[in-house]
Amino acid sequence: MNQPYLHADVCVLNAPLQAWSQRDGQLTGQGAQGVYVGDERVLSRLLLEVAERTVEPTCTHVPGGPTARFHAIVRTPEYGVDPAMWLQRTREVSNDTLTETISVRSSATVETPLGLVIRLVPDTSTMEQIKQGLAGAPVDLTTLAREGEGLVWSWRDDSTKASLAGPFEVEGSELVARVTVLVPPRGEASFSFTLSVTDTGAPFGATTAAPLELPETRSETALDRLLTTSLRDLNGLRMAEPDRPDDAFFAAGSPWYFTLFGRDSLISARLVLDHDPSIAASTLRVLSRRQGTATNVDTAEQPGKILHEVRRVTLNLDQTTSLPPEYFGTIDATPLWIMLLVDLAATGEDVREFEPALRAALTWLRDHSDADGDGFLEYRDESGHGLANQGWKDSGDSIRWADGSEATAPIALCEVQGYAHAAAVGAAGLLENWGDDDAAVEWREWAEALNRRFREHFWVADDLGAYPALALDADKRPVDGVASNMGHLLGTGILTSDEARTVVDRLLHESMSSGYGIRTLSTTNAGYWPMGYHVGSVWTHDTAFIIDGMLREGFTDEAEQVAAELLRAAEGFEFRMPELYGGQPSTEIFPPHPYPASCRPQAWAAASAIVVARALAD
Template sequence: MAVWSAEIGARNAGPGAVTLLAGTSFCISSANGDMDARRPHGLFFRDTRFISGWHLRIHGRPIEPLSGMAAETYRATFVGRMARAEGEEDSHLLVERHRHLNGGLRERIIVTNHSGLPVQCQIHLAPEADFADLFDVKEGRTKPVHGIEVRETTNGILFESIHGGQTRTVAVTDPHAVVSGHYLAYQIDLPAQGEWSTEVAVTPCLDGVGPDEDVHATRYGALSLPEFRERAWRERIPRATYSHPSLARIMETSRTDLGSLRIFDPDRPERVAVAAGSPWFMALFGRDAILSSFMSMPLDPSLAHGTIQTLAELQGTKVDPRSEEQPGKILHEVRLGASTLLALGGGKAYYGTVDATPLFVILAGELTRWGFEADILEHLLPAVDRAMAWITDYGDADGDGFVEYERANPEGLINQGWKDSWDGITFADGTLATAPIALCEVQGYVYAAYISRALMAIRAGDSETARLWASRAQRLKEEFNDRFWLPKKGYFALALDGDKVPVDSCASNMGHALWSGIVDEDKAPLVAERLMADDMFSGWGVRTLSTRMGAYDPASYHNGSIWPHDNALIAAGLMRFGFVEESQRLAVALLEAADAFGGRLPELFCGLDRKLQAAPVPYPTSCSPQAWAAATPVHLMRVMLRLDPFLPTDELFLAPVLPAEWGEVRVDNLPLGASRISLRATRNQAAVEGMPPEMELRQTARRPLADLIDVLPRTR
């Protein structure tokens, strides 16, 4: 998930830092509510930091933090007291700061005098603005910005900057404040046990556009836009109950986090996609959004609908080496900050990814299986076919049948699969692989894309196109199992390098090949055995790289760490090939890790062995919440339920193999095409209510997509 041409690491926001999210806006502050420009703090909107400093002082003294926490993803409360001077007794001035993201930032400040004597207070709030690019802040590259104008207004302060062709302003207003220099001042008299309050508004604006702000009148009363969206989300998505308390907490956290990471198209409020992760990736990433919405399909198919529609509109149309755009290609990321736009040659999208395009087609196929084929066939099939053309033409530039990547300019990402760090693809001895690189898992994605396109062709009554893509899938599978398999090692190569030499590292990527179905039946047991061996499985999850490899580092980004989404796909792949016990073991380990992290899986964590570590070790700059990590428990539950709708044949496959400790699960309001159903499951039993009359419940595992030729003639 690395941003284009940027390092992965981020500076630490400090102990007790609090992050708020609302659409493409977010705010990071210290435990007392202040923001310090020397740290990665601030109020951010559209990849720009609008507020870099935010300091509240009473008699010139800072606020000593007592408590700081986010009640919801978009609002937080900070409680503190005026710091005491040396030799003084504890302060009796309690300070509450109630912060809310809605059309910018709103902060209500309450000061209470808990003493028996009246107090005169001099309160100063000092805002600062540097309009820095998000990634300069993240990596500590910010420099003094020249040309920022600061003006006093009738009720506050206005900061303005013109940079990179963009006009950025941020207004800090409070009609009760006295503007003095570059800060808001308040002179108040507090009686004994008295209270004073005020509210400060911060409104950022980029080229005349500000964050969404609205108040909706509902049966709950007047709600801000984030509150309204949260309530509407919870009413629409399934309601689930779990007999296991830890599982209930983890699933609820995942549901809340996915809701908080939704981003909305201002021109189409009904369309929603998924941001990659908080705080540094609150933007659309092709690969992340596709996999996150795929894995959360049982929770809310609208995420997949919005994601695929948005990516189709931004699909590549021309050859542009600077942004790595090509006709039919699906983007890697969208960014709106001035520095990024300049780097991208004036555009807003970077296309340096090899896997988003086949994953785009896979998502279209999954929507078809869930009963949403009308939208795909009527509106998105041209985009799907442009993606297929990219796969066979630009993706396979040398015509060998495999899809490879090589960056088109020296500033692009060196590696363009999901392990996109510069050192993410290595040989067993630690040597870096050289491009063009054909990744193991990408060939599986392409295989699944071919099968998905064949399914869509059958649904459209186009048997000739279905045969074309089904036969291509079969040829690719044969070539993959021949060229990527390492018989002396008993596993698949991580990749083929630029000389078509197998990159012989033992890596987690081959678990994705199980998920896609490209692996031959006779090789699957050996792959499962390697993935679950001690050098790969830490006890908390499958490592990205074996401990026996030369590049192994348990605290690296991609060379020995554990990624929840990676493991979710591996668990699905193990289940697909009938390795139920191994899949259960992996699912249980991941959710035990989530429990150790307080109910939330981070983007990644260190790959240290569970036998040596009583708890999973955090990766220091991991995003949390992060979309595909949040979707992981949802997908694991689907895998353990073996829940597989296949509406083209009017079938619902449901054959639970829930781990014994998970107890009973009940899900109501589960989307299934145009219907909503309820299901109840225990370890290996299930019951369903509300099934459409034309559908049949199959209490067996669904046959793999490789059996498509047998299944397709029965489609209605």
């Protein structure tokens, strides 16, 4: 698979629309460039030319979310050596419309005619095709219809429809508009066109919920810029079910994961809970409506289980991995759902509406999460075509022994035991408040037993001392790879104060801390590689989750230190934090090395800004 790289491209988004381009604003159709509605590309190319003039790109402004501005100088040697003509290309997307405005300013003392040529190529490639580097699927332009002054085309039995407003004509394989703008002396002229898209067959679309509020004051400090950009992106990532548009959730990320992901949406909502608890409540509702009710090996569904992801069609990731449109292959989404519910209740919100879903989730935790009866939550793909690893590090090579070899399934991840412990304790408190004392006692005892087992089976040691193992393998041996997973135990209650101190110290050791955040895998591991997806890179949300745990455990100084490292990394990414980046040490490189295929924006990476701000304020 030749997955396109994204690190040099620019994204604007307002779900379900997104547009990816070069930094000069041109959409060339290369890689992932194009305009999308959900998981389908609508345009592969959107090119601007200035007739008989040379255009020199100068800078790009990406404030986050729906807008980007691309600046260039138009060469005008007849007016002297100074740049006399400035071109600004503004791209803005709403939920169903892309608007492109080309503005030209001139310092010349005479009127200047400027010929603009805009070339578009309609497309119907799927995101799956594009991610695999396959050839696109251009539209047969002979099928286009004219409505008024615009052009219209549709596909998927007319469930998806695009309309282009502007003076466009069909020229071969392109839609071309040729216009002349007259730039007045020392004045400005502009030209605009719009592309509107509707998709009535997608599982998710735009939300009508109120957006997250941006900071009231704009101090232009690094933290302020990170918060503003991140919140704009989070607003652009909000989606909803068509029949319940008020219940917003965060799509996991752009472009590859522009849909509902149980784990991602829950963690993102948890990270922004202090800023906006409403997204937590609506995320819980969306996922509870799709909670498992039966046992299905093909989809990994089980009663009470929270799903992993929803797509429009079956997703073929490679020759062996094929995920059905609604897929439940995740070990951690269900306890994370309970954890978010407990945290939401702690804000004072009335969460009684979720009692049936909570009881169903607890039933899954008790009856289905532990397939072999050893007392731990573990996973193994039973279908033969699902995900091999089903924690947040879900790549096939992510669970490593210290010697670099891969652990064999079924796998019991350390952090999932922490999630389950926190979920059980928190649920007991809710049930007690609702008058079910017997169930509260049952779940506190369940959590205490899990705590004892965890301490007996997961703790290992190396030259630096004791630490929680990454996982237990198929033979119930503790997988001794030192990894960031242990940081997710902080704040779950499964660690004593001394054990929490041990975990924090290990995470801050130079083998785990890159200076830009916490590495996914220690540099001492034989499988470490700083550009490895889950085996040495730094994931923004992973580090933020650890910061949150540090704050919950009272390690405020350490949380502030790591938050400052993330903020420093953000400066190197123009304050739009990517999904992940290289684990090279900050003493050797700035900015951090981009991971080329990383989503940017990614919901839980953007949501991390809220935790960074909280840590730096404490």
